[in-house]
Amino acid sequence: MRLRIHRGTREIGGTCIELESGGSRILLDLGLPLDARDLASTPLPNVEGLAGSSSTLLAIVLSHGHRDHWGLIPKVNPQIPLLMGRATESIIRAAADFVPDAVKLNATRHLEHNKPIQLGPFTVLPRLVDHSGFDAYAMEVEADGKRLFYSGDLRAHGRKGSLFEALINNPPRNIDTMLMEGSSLGRLADDQTFPSEAALEETFVDRFKITAGMALVACSAQNIDRVVTIYRAAKRTGRTLIVDAYASEVLKATGQDSIPKPAPGWSNLAVFIPKSQRVQLVRNNIAALVDSYRGFRLWPEELAEHAPRSVMLFRGWMMRDLDQAKALAGAKVFWSQWDGYLSEGSAGDALKADCERRGITFESIHTSGHASPGDLKRLASAVDPKRLIPIHTFEREKFPSLFQNVVLADDDEWIDM
Ligand SMILES: [Zn+2]
Ligand SMILES: [Zn+2]
Known part of the structure; x- marks a missing residue:
């Protein structure tokens, strides 16, 4: 298995991760960049078969319903299977009648907590997480005997904080590469916490x-x-x-x-x-x-x-x-x-x-939808990956001093697992 991050190694927004194994590919998220002026003028990332057709692109899996994770979907070939949580799909569809520029997405299959899904050579295991977006998932992906863990967006101080503790108490095992969000870095001092x-x-x-x-x-x-x-x-x-x-x-x-x-x-x-x-x-x-x-x-x-x-x-x-x-x-x-x-x-x-x-x-009166640096530390050390790549952050330089085994990646670069 190999991976490339199309967007997100240096920014929050526009998250898109491509995974490839034996010629088959899946995408995790396809977000709208935060600085996008509008949908029409924002190009799709350089993924083969996204707009046209390609039999090797098996599916797009959406971690949750925030637009920085799915906003570019309206531009892709509608034949490409889409996976997301059931509530994520209904909320996006319900909102579409009220919000400008919105669409009624159709899920081919729904993600469910702890229920593995087979997509060609990829086994995807969604883990429901606490986040300001409802029905949000982190994901373990296994292929070719290699294991990836993608945190998606998550936190520990929301109404479903117990999900974060459960993730730490029963973390994904033998992870080769972990992609972890770092939204709070730079917004909060390393020892500060958000109100619950x-x-x-x-x-x-x-x-x-x-x-x-x-x-x-x-x-x-x-x-x-x-x-x-x-x-x-x-x-x-x-x-x-x-x-x-x-x-x-x-x-x-x-x-x-x-x-x-x-x-x-x-x-x-x-x-x-x-x-x-x-x-x-x-x-x-x-x-x-x-x-x-x-x-x-x-x-x-x-x-x-x-x-x-x-x-x-x-x-x-x-x-x-x-x-x-x-x-x-x-x-x-x-x-x-x-x-x-x-x-x-x-x-x-x-x-x-x-x-x-x-x-x-x-x-x-507000609190963040994202984990504090301290909670991210707890997560990273519980998962204890062989390699930790920052994603969904403006402050990737802070990662090496906070976490173990950090490797900085670049947008568009293929990385062998
Ligand atoms: Zn989010
Ligand atoms: Zn996000």
Whole structure:
């Protein structure tokens, strides 16, 4: 078996790993680079048969539903088999009706925790991991008697942190090459840790208690861990979490009974459909979706009255609806995403300015979707690979001082296992 990383040896985003054995190949992830302007102007990596046809390219396996891991899929030959988690597929499909530039991917097969999949000479063993993206997998791949472990994106401090401990207690054995993400390196000192989702829940509880009006939380609906954190904090403070149709559909798409959603049995949850979303639903011919929210709907004229007992999963463009409904008295905005999205000229930056203008407090409450350097150290020493190659990092130079057996690779370079 040999491998080449097409993108990711020096950056976060655009992850793509090609594995080859006896002339057959598979890809692990095919992401959109973070700096891509748009899909149309971003070329596919140099993989034979990606756009055209090639009988030797057996499949593309997606670790999870973040676009930096699957964003280029719409450009590939649709005949190529696609593998991903079941919830990953449903969430991507549900989101496609609401998010620009999105597509409804079709999985040929689904990844399942600890269930090996045979793809020609490759045996792929997915391991469910804790990450800000739902239904995320690390993967062991075996071929020609050689063994590779790809971490995907993962962390230890989320709501499924026990999966990380399980991975460390029962690590993949006899790994020749490990590809490990290093997103946190450079963002956090080597001895620093990120707050856990549980700690974030306590912070939200504190803040919701002292918020007179509506608590507006700007977070990604696809960060399911975070939505659960916010829902729990809302419930603990006697508030109702208000979600829009997009978040409702994403929550339903998880297919998990334990995830809050507008469905029988769930309390402290309501659905509000902003004006522009109503237009979008009609335009996309999915207005019938709202029928499934019966019993959960909150109407514009009810917002002001409900505001002091509500938390809204919020985006900047919803401010207009809240303003028109006179529901902003005593409101506070909590930014619960990466601070990088607040950079000058971004939608986050515009929201911050809008809050300033309106005299609405703006506070950041967030934790990373990626493991701290300390947790990465625990993972690397548990797996104890013969060779550790950094991937999904801007700080590969930090690897040799933190981990054993580090070998730096270059994009596009073939590496023999
Ligand atoms: Zn991710
Ligand atoms: Zn990623």
